[in-house]
Amino acid sequence: MPEPRRAFTALVGVHLRELRSQLAPLLIFTVLLPLALAAALNAMPTLVPPYAPGNQPSTLDLAATTSERGAFILAAALMATLLGIAWGVLPQQLAQMRNQHQFDFFAGFPVGRVTYLLALLVAYAIVALPGVLLVPTLTALALKATVSANPAFLIVVPLCFLALTTTGGALGLARLSTATTVALSAALYLLGVGVLGLPATGSLGGAAHTLAFLSPATLATDLLNATLPHHGGTSALVLDGVGLGLYTAGAAYLVQRLLPWRVSALQPQTGG
Numbered sequence: 001m002p003e004p005r006r007a008f009t010a011l012v013g014v015h016l017r018e019l020r021s022q023l024a025p026l027l028i029f030t031v032l033l034p035l036a037l038a039a040a041l042n043a044m045p046t047l048v049p050p051y052a053p054g055n056q057p058s059t060l061d062l063a064a065t066t067s068e069r070g071a072f073i074l075a076a077a078l079m080a081t082l083l084g085i086a087w088g089v090l091p092q093q094l095a096q097m098r099n100q101h102q103f104d105f106f107a108g109f110p111v112g113r114v115t116y117l118l119a120l121l122v123a124y125a126i127v128a129l130p131g132v133l134l135v136p137t138l139t140a141l142a143l144k145a146t147v148s149a150n151p152a153f154l155i156v157v158p159l160c161f162l163a164l165t166t167t168g169g170a171l172g173l174a175r176l177s178t179a180t181t182v183a184l185s186a187a188l189y190l191l192g193v194g195v196l197g198l199p200a201t202g203s204l205g206g207a208a209h210t211l212a213f214l215s216p217a218t219l220a221t222d223l224l225n226a227t228l229p230h231h232g233g234t235s236a237l238v239l240d241g242v243g244l245g246l247y248t249a250g251a252a253y254l255v256q257r258l259l260p261w262r263v264s265a266l267q268p269q270t271g272g
Contacts, residue, residue: 004110004111004115008111008118008119011106011111011116011123014106019123025092026127029089031081033084034131035077037076037077037080038074038142041076042143070140073139078224082132082220085165086161086168087171087183090165090172091168091183098260103259117252117256159241163219164220166247166251169251170251170254170255219243220244
């Protein structure tokens with residue numbers, strides 16, 4: 001195995017071993033809280049989908065078909081899982097690594113910062129996989145709902161994960177003394193405006209309403225809902241995909257710029 005590829009595999013392994021110390025937060029953010037959210041939503045007599053036709057308030061009451069209600073709750077729980085790892089766990093780890101100057105150690109590997117970031121992303125994707133599979137399955141079983149998704153679901157979920165992790169990573173690397181608190185607060189805000197549909201209720205106004213619809217969580221939820229038999233939905237899939245792509249590209253650029261990466265002048269830098 002070539003040295004850069006071996007180094008990449010080693011980096012993924014190092015990150016996975018580091019994440020073992022985060023098992024409790026991972027379990028809470030990616031499994032328990034999303035399942036609790038699903039249970040709370042199921043107990044509500046009416047639900048407000050974030051995207052009703054024409055962005056007008058609409059409801060899914062208990063008389064709605066099980067598949068429609070189940071699809072809305074399933075999408076909300078899955079988005080909570082993605083937000084939990086992208087905005088709950090990742091920023092905290094990156095902020096801690098930055099403060100402890102751990103990136104100086106990783107800069108000694110025969111890889112560049114881009115390859116390092118890809119290894120980090122792969123490690124988090126592996127860690128997120130159990131929650132991504134478990135939460136929708138348990139939610140569907142608990143609701144006794146048969147929810148079918150079109151093949152685009154397999155593309156949309158990784159796209160949502162990529163957009164949320166890059167934006168969360170940029171916040172974690174920002175030189176803020178309260179980066180973790182800001183990230184958790186932002187996760188709750190994004191959960192409300194993007195997943196639970198506060199924009200559709202009309203409870204937000206002015207600039208807050210516009211920002212809510214433009215948040216990455218809102219675009220990701222809209223895109224995810226469109227792959228499920230959800231009441232309402234949207235026809236602007238291309239715009240949502242482009243929007244998430246722009247978020248991903250912009251945040252990835254910021255992450256690369258913010259990542260403290262000291263490489264010796266005598267050490268060749270490869271892989272970005």
